[in-house]
Amino acid sequence: MQQAGRAQGVPPSRRDAWRAYLRAMAIAKRHWWRMALAFAGMMIDSLTILLVPLLLRWAVDILTKPEAAGAAGDAAGLLGFAPARLSPAGGQLARIALFSLALAVFRAAGIYLEIAMQESVGNWVGRDIRSRLFQKLLRLPFEFFDRRPTGDIMSRLTKDVDAVRDGTGFVVLITVVNLVMTAGSVTAMLLLDTTLTLVVLLVAPPVVLITLAYTRAVNPLYQEVEARSGTLHTVAQENISGIRVVKAFTRAPQEIEKFERENQALFTANLGIARLNSLAGPALDLMGVLLSLVILGFGGYRVATGSLDLGVLMAFTSYASFLYWPLRQTGWLADLIGKALAGAARIFELLDEREQPMGELPRAVTSTSQRVRGRLEFRDVSFAYPDGDGAEYALRGFNLVIHPGERVAIIGATGSGKTTVANLIARFYDPSAGQVLLDGRDLREWPLEELRRQVGFVFQDNFLFSLSVRDNICLGRPDADPAQVREAAEAAQIAATIDRLPHGYDAVVGERGIGLSGGERQRIALARALLLDPPILVLDDSTASLDAHTENAVQAALDRRAAGRTVVIIAQRVATAMRADRIVVMDKGVIVEEGTHAELLARGGVYAQLYREQMSLRAGQGDQEEASRVAGVR
Numbered sequence: 001m002q003q004a005g006r007a008q009g010v011p012p013s014r015r016d017a018w019r020a021y022l023r024a025m026a027i028a029k030r031h032w033w034r035m036a037l038a039f040a041g042m043m044i045d046s047l048t049i050l051l052v053p054l055l056l057r058w059a060v061d062i063l064t065k066p067e068a069a070g071a072a073g074d075a076a077g078l079l080g081f082a083p084a085r086l087s088p089a090g091g092q093l094a095r096i097a098l099f100s101l102a103l104a105v106f107r108a109a110g111i112y113l114e115i116a117m118q119e120s121v122g123n124w125v126g127r128d129i130r131s132r133l134f135q136k137l138l139r140l141p142f143e144f145f146d147r148r149p150t151g152d153i154m155s156r157l158t159k160d161v162d163a164v165r166d167g168t169g170f171v172v173l174i175t176v177v178n179l180v181m182t183a184g185s186v187t188a189m190l191l192l193d194t195t196l197t198l199v200v201l202l203v204a205p206p207v208v209l210i211t212l213a214y215t216r217a218v219n220p221l222y223q224e225v226e227a228r229s230g231t232l233h234t235v236a237q238e239n240i241s242g243i244r245v246v247k248a249f250t251r252a253p254q255e256i257e258k259f260e261r262e263n264q265a266l267f268t269a270n271l272g273i274a275r276l277n278s279l280a281g282p283a284l285d286l287m288g289v290l291l292s293l294v295i296l297g298f299g300g301y302r303v304a305t306g307s308l309d310l311g312v313l314m315a316f317t318s319y320a321s322f323l324y325w326p327l328r329q330t331g332w333l334a335d336l337i338g339k340a341l342a343g344a345a346r347i348f349e350l351l352d353e354r355e356q357p358m359g360e361l362p363r364a365v366t367s368t369s370q371r372v373r374g375r376l377e378f379r380d381v382s383f384a385y386p387d388g389d390g391a392e393y394a395l396r397g398f399n400l401v402i403h404p405g406e407r408v409a410i411i412g413a414t415g416s417g418k419t420t421v422a423n424l425i426a427r428f429y430d431p432s433a434g435q436v437l438l439d440g441r442d443l444r445e446w447p448l449e450e451l452r453r454q455v456g457f458v459f460q461d462n463f464l465f466s467l468s469v470r471d472n473i474c475l476g477r478p479d480a481d482p483a484q485v486r487e488a489a490e491a492a493q494i495a496a497t498i499d500r501l502p503h504g505y506d507a508v509v510g511e512r513g514i515g516l517s518g519g520e521r522q523r524i525a526l527a528r529a530l531l532l533d534p535p536i537l538v539l540d541d542s543t544a545s546l547d548a549h550t551e552n553a554v555q556a557a558l559d560r561r562a563a564g565r566t567v568v569i570i571a572q573r574v575a576t577a578m579r580a581d582r583i584v585v586m587d588k589g590v591i592v593e594e595g596t597h598a599e600l601l602a603r604g605g606v607y608a609q610l611y612r613e614q615m616s617l618r619a620g621q622g623d624q625e626e627a628s629r630v631a632g633v634r
């Protein structure tokens, strides 16, 4: 939980953020034709609306300067009939109206193009990035997930992707339209009347200043909102995932307090934004009114003195009003672009994460469909978890050879490094020093998928997907037929339980395996591993949640299926370990004893001590099942 702050990481430099944004844009390259159509649409949209004031001017001219109404008007004027003189002007106005209508229809088509195309470009980018992120996530090494809280990863997958989608979609669209509108309006104003334009530009600086001040004040608040909602997300997610622990340890008050703190900060930041918005809006509106007054005053005076046409003034006023929205939207757009930049940087930081290297050593084995023999060797292996404090070795100078078909039990106190041994066999991590070898070849020479196909795992905490029981068992072998699934379930001593479920093998398991006990989940995981029928089976304390009777049954089933299979049984209980061909006793990352049950008992060392403790506990309590469970409690 305390990792949340750290994982937010150092904010990327402006340059890196822009580079990331351009990389996001490059994803859209495939859709260049959509972008081209969107651009064409934007141009149609902006240029047609820029024509409207000219039409206005034309109409006003016709009404105020009948002599300019064209040849028809002149001809009518010669006849001296007022209505006849008006009618050509009316005809011209009708033509202007028709033209305006055509323009409006044309513009509507343009707007359709720009929105449809640019939005789809943004959504394509979002979609592509989302699937890349997800695929990337599944290729990242364990060490990555040790470093990052789930909430942080989730917010990259959702919020940041949305920011980039917007930033490559409608934000681009509005920005381009605003730029074209501003440039077009200012050019038109200059062409219409230079002096009036200069007057307008004198009023512009305060507006620009207000916009800038607003942007500068609001952007940090938006960033605050981002950060806070990220943390809020993490707190909520951790509490939902860990709801049992939260409730069992009555941690709710502290967690509520933490949530409240973040929620309050989020509230304050949002309120700050609202306050700034409520100030900036009216201030800019006021400036807009002032600007219109200046134009009307100065321009009106000139129209009155005859040095400016009314039509020009009206067209000019229209163009000046076109500047309002681009200015008004600058802060908002800058913020959205800022978010898109930050989002892109966070997304590409994740996409650039180093993947677990696969078979990077020179003699990489090419994919084979052959089963391995199953000889495992740890050669002088030392290992420290990447996020540990470095000095803390989980394994130190660890040497162990497990022969094909051998059943080796690893026993030892909590934290002695047993799970670490399993993690290294799975190549969830690579050793800091030394080598782990399968059939005499360094694990790093094996294609990762190939390696993992050869080894079946049952972990301490087994995750069940919210799928049916059958699909959970078939996870590694989707093609298995019902009879095989049933056989695996029977071997794992879970078949009877499944038969009792409302929909049997089709019963859907909750996200955390809700509805099944820890032991039941463990046996489903065991069935999953057995169905895979791997040459090597690694069971990490996977019978710990079973009662002694069920454990015996599982062990017997394993004995039947274990022939020719290398099995590594990690255990806390002597009862689980004692039947193995060889028992390895670990303490603080090293092997302290090794031998068969009988040998180790005769030796009278750690194992014998452990055995005596656990057996006397059994005898003392009289209840065998309960005793072995207590002994197994970590």
Ligand SMILES: Nc1ncnc2c1ncn2[C@@H]1O[C@H](COP(=O)(O)OP(=O)(O)O)[C@@H](O)[C@H]1O
Residues within 6 Å of the ligand: 146, 385, 386, 387, 388, 393, 394, 412, 413, 414, 415, 416, 417, 418, 419, 420, 421
């Ligand atoms: N993901 C991890 N990150 C950092 N340290 C870890 C991690 N997993 C285990 N450790 C540490 O490595 C040591 C060995 O742990 P582990 O192999 O899980 O022991 P065991 O399975 O025997 O209980 C312990 O000191 C533990 O705190």
Ligand SMILES: [Mg+2]
Residues within 6 Å of the ligand: 418, 419, 420, 460, 541
């Ligand atoms: Mg463990």
